[in-house]
Amino acid sequence: MVTIKDIAKKAEVSITTVSRALNNYYDVSEATKKKIIDIANEIGYVPNRSAQNLVKQKNNTLAIILSGLEKKGGKDNIIYRLLSGMYSYAESVNYEVVLYTTDSAHQRDKTYVQFCKEHNIGGAVLNGIKIDDPYFKELLQSDFPCVLIDILAQGKNVSSISINNYEAAIEATECLLKHNHKNIAMINGRREAQVSIERYKGYVEAMTKSNIELKSEYIVYADYMEDKAYEETIKLLSNHPEITALFCASDMMALGTIKAINKLNLRIPEDISIIGFDNIPLSEYMTPPLTTVDQDFYVMGEKAAKQLLKMIKKEAYEKNYILQHKLLERESVSML
Amino acid sequence: MVTIKDIAKKAEVSITTVSRALNNYYDVSEATKKKIIDIANEIGYVPNRSAQNLVKQKNNTLAIILSGLEKKGGKDNIIYRLLSGMYSYAESVNYEVVLYTTDSAHQRDKTYVQFCKEHNIGGAVLNGIKIDDPYFKELLQSDFPCVLIDILAQGKNVSSISINNYEAAIEATECLLKHNHKNIAMINGRREAQVSIERYKGYVEAMTKSNIELKSEYIVYADYMEDKAYEETIKLLSNHPEITALFCASDMMALGTIKAINKLNLRIPEDISIIGFDNIPLSEYMTPPLTTVDQDFYVMGEKAAKQLLKMIKKEAYEKNYILQHKLLERESVSML
DNA sequence: TTGTAAGCGTTATCAG
DNA sequence: CTGATAACGCTTACAA
Numbered sequence: 109m110v111t112i113k114d115i116a117k118k119a120e121v122s123i124t125t126v127s128r129a130l131n132n133y134y135d136v137s138e139a140t141k142k143k144i145i146d147i148a149n150e151i152g153y154v155p156n157r158s159a160q161n162l163v164k165q166k167n168n169t170l171a172i173i174l175s176g177l178e179k180k181g182g183k184d185n186i187i188y189r190l191l192s193g194m195y196s197y198a199e200s201v202n203y204e205v206v207l208y209t210t211d212s213a214h215q216r217d218k219t220y221v222q223f224c225k226e227h228n229i230g231g232a233v234l235n236g237i238k239i240d241d242p243y244f245k246e247l248l249q250s251d252f253p254c255v256l257i258d259i260l261a262q263g264k265n266v267s268s269i270s271i272n273n274y275e276a277a278i279e280a281t282e283c284l285l286k287h288n289h290k291n292i293a294m295i296n297g298r299r300e301a302q303v304s305i306e307r308y309k310g311y312v313e314a315m316t317k318s319n320i321e322l323k324s325e326y327i328v329y330a331d332y333m334e335d336k337a338y339e340e341t342i343k344l345l346s347n348h349p350e351i352t353a354l355f356c357a358s359d360m361m362a363l364g365t366i367k368a369i370n371k372l373n374l375r376i377p378e379d380i381s382i383i384g385f386d387n388i389p390l391s392e393y394m395t396p397p398l399t400t401v402d403q404d405f406y407v408m409g410e411k412a413a414k415q416l417l418k419m420i421k422k423e424a425y426e427k428n429y430i431l432q433h434k435l436l437e438r439e440s441v442s443m444l
Numbered sequence: 445m446v447t448i449k450d451i452a453k454k455a456e457v458s459i460t461t462v463s464r465a466l467n468n469y470y471d472v473s474e475a476t477k478k479k480i481i482d483i484a485n486e487i488g489y490v491p492n493r494s495a496q497n498l499v500k501q502k503n504n505t506l507a508i509i510l511s512g513l514e515k516k517g518g519k520d521n522i523i524y525r526l527l528s529g530m531y532s533y534a535e536s537v538n539y540e541v542v543l544y545t546t547d548s549a550h551q552r553d554k555t556y557v558q559f560c561k562e563h564n565i566g567g568a569v570l571n572g573i574k575i576d577d578p579y580f581k582e583l584l585q586s587d588f589p590c591v592l593i594d595i596l597a598q599g600k601n602v603s604s605i606s607i608n609n610y611e612a613a614i615e616a617t618e619c620l621l622k623h624n625h626k627n628i629a630m631i632n633g634r635r636e637a638q639v640s641i642e643r644y645k646g647y648v649e650a651m652t653k654s655n656i657e658l659k660s661e662y663i664v665y666a667d668y669m670e671d672k673a674y675e676e677t678i679k680l681l682s683n684h685p686e687i688t689a690l691f692c693a694s695d696m697m698a699l700g701t702i703k704a705i706n707k708l709n710l711r712i713p714e715d716i717s718i719i720g721f722d723n724i725p726l727s728e729y730m731t732p733p734l735t736t737v738d739q740d741f742y743v744m745g746e747k748a749a750k751q752l753l754k755m756i757k758k759e760a761y762e763k764n765y766i767l768q769h770k771l772l773e774r775e776s777v778s779m780l
Numbered sequence: 781t782t783g784t785a786a787g788c789g790t791t792a793t794c795a796g
Numbered sequence: 797c798t799g800a801t802a803a804c805g806c807t808t809a810c811a812a
Binding site for chain 3: 121122123124125127135136137161162164165281304439
């Protein structure tokens with residue numbers, strides 16, 4: 109390994125001078141600076157991050173904590189887009205990103221806080237974490253800056269980023285309403301998840317505003333899972349053949365729902381209209397192309413990193429940042 | 445920050461003893477060990493990775509070097525699956541994974557070798573790197589262990605992992621042949637890419653074995669890009685209406701091809717049969733579901749990490765590891 | 781403009 | 797079984 113010592117020896121100066129030259133300090137003569145840099149390049153010197161991080165008590169790295177990188181997951185491309193956006197911004201400000209998952213945490217029995225301390229993390233972006241995860245709570249109580257995706261922030265060093273799920277759900281439901289549907293069911297995600305609650309509220313609001321009586325049997329929960337949505341839809345439509353439209357709280361669930369509808373020999377959108385949420389890449393390739401609410405996860409990742417940096421640098425930041433969403437009307441909804 | 449010093453003070457022992465107790469050395473009494481561990485937990489001690497890495501001259505981390513995390517990319521889910529597999533294995537052996545991209549490299553003007561040295565990387569898995577990338581060449585010549593995805597290994601500390609692209613292409617082409625197609629065109633990737641070359645050879649072999657004359661006009665290159673495949677297909681089918689089947693070297697290109705076929709008012713598979721490559725999540729949801737060659741990128745990522753670890757530990761490893769592929773016959777190919 | 785020396789948190793060597 | 801002490805590669809007062 110080539111170290112500044114080697115450079116110092118070769119340049120016949122002290123390691124201090126080398127360090128200063130390499131870090132572009134003001135108080136070193138042009139001549140020596142040039143000599144040192146030349147030698148450094150010549151012998152292929154690369155600074156040792158561990159040593160740097162040890163001595164400077166901080167470390168230009170951000171963590172992204174995810175619920176898991178699953179073998180079968182990733183179909184929705186959400187994590188990929190979040191990650192890309194985050195990397196892109198982090199890179200532009202010379203930060204690095206490390207990834208940690210709840211799986212690893214529980215497998216290694218290392219809490220998020222431990223992970224962050226160990227790696228001298230500046231702050232973390234969290235996605236897909238369940239709010240009752242004890243490690244999550246611990247992290248929020250620590251004073252690591254955290255940006256939560258899709259969960260409203262509470263706590264002193266915490267901020268959040270999401271779209272306005274309530275409004276988006278209203279728009280989605282109203283789209284169905286506008287097409288004269290009245291018996292509209294909702295395939296929701298998880299009862300406890302904030303996004304699900306918001307989307308449910310939006311659905312309720314739109315229905316109520318149109319003076320349509322709510323039926324609790326029309327609301328089912330499928331944990332954002334394709335398979336479960338399939339099963340729930342089969343049950344739902346078998347028991348309630350009067351239903352003509354379905355609002356799914358995620359495109360992944362819409363996928364399962366569509367399978368169920370096909371299985372029941374019903375047609376989309378002739379018999380059943382369907383609207384999704386997220387705009388996953390698949391959605392535009394489905395038959396028919398899925399009408400859905402677009403969320404730009406790439407931008408969300410970027411913003412999250414940006415937000416985190418502000419928090420780290422103690423600059424002003426928005427506690428709950430709202431991103432624009434967009435209803436994409438494709439072909440899975442038809443007039444009744 | 446809580447350090448071993450703090451623990452030492454509280455336990456009234458030396459830091460040496462603390463270190464030994466925490467690292468579970470044999471030569472420390474049960475009593476003191478317990479005391480130390482209790483105190484460590486009590487005051488929330490977390491080891492400092494930078495310090496550990498500095499003193500132990502190695503670092504349990506692996507790099508994955510990718511061609512880029514693009515805003516619009518990731519639709520094929522390949523990187524996600526590779527990453528998941530790699531993380532999964534790395535985790536099981538207590539290694540960490542850091543990610544680096546060619547984008548960052550060129551943007552920051554930091555070569556892969558520099559990145560690896562800086563981070564004290566044990567070895568790297570590379571995917572999607574162009575073989576004429578100078579940083580890539582430099583890395584191969586350094587003695588960092590490298591595992592290449594889809595590029596045959598040459599060099600002393602380099603190994604590779606891929607499916608048998610030649611065989612797979614034969615199977616794919618034969619599938620078309622078996623359905624009585626003769627005018628079979630190929631939408632290939634990049635002329636210089638090894639996988640493209642192998643797949644091309646397989647196509648040629650299958651065609652030749654069936655005594656079908658090869659036509660160079662039937663081979664087009666679309667850089668693995670959806671849009672380009674669209675354009676090339678339009679041109680190809682317009683100029684050669686006798687073509688009845690298309691072998692696409694990737695599902696992403698098949699996507700573009702399908703769009704083109706629809707645009708030309710032809711039907712799949714009645715007018716044109718089509719076969720893809722990769723088995724991306726989208727492929728089974730297309731209309732009709734795409735017949736394609738399945739590659740298990742999750743397992744590929746796992747194996748790559750496993751291979752890398754063997755190399756790092758100087759154990760025996762296979763120079764070119766071949767993974768199983770599988771032809772998935774769905775509904776985009778029909779009998780002529 | 782340059783050098784000396786201390787120190788970051790940890791592990792490892794060696795002596796007791 | 798335990799403790800001084802050096803060392804890892806680097807930055808940063810402070811001194812010259």
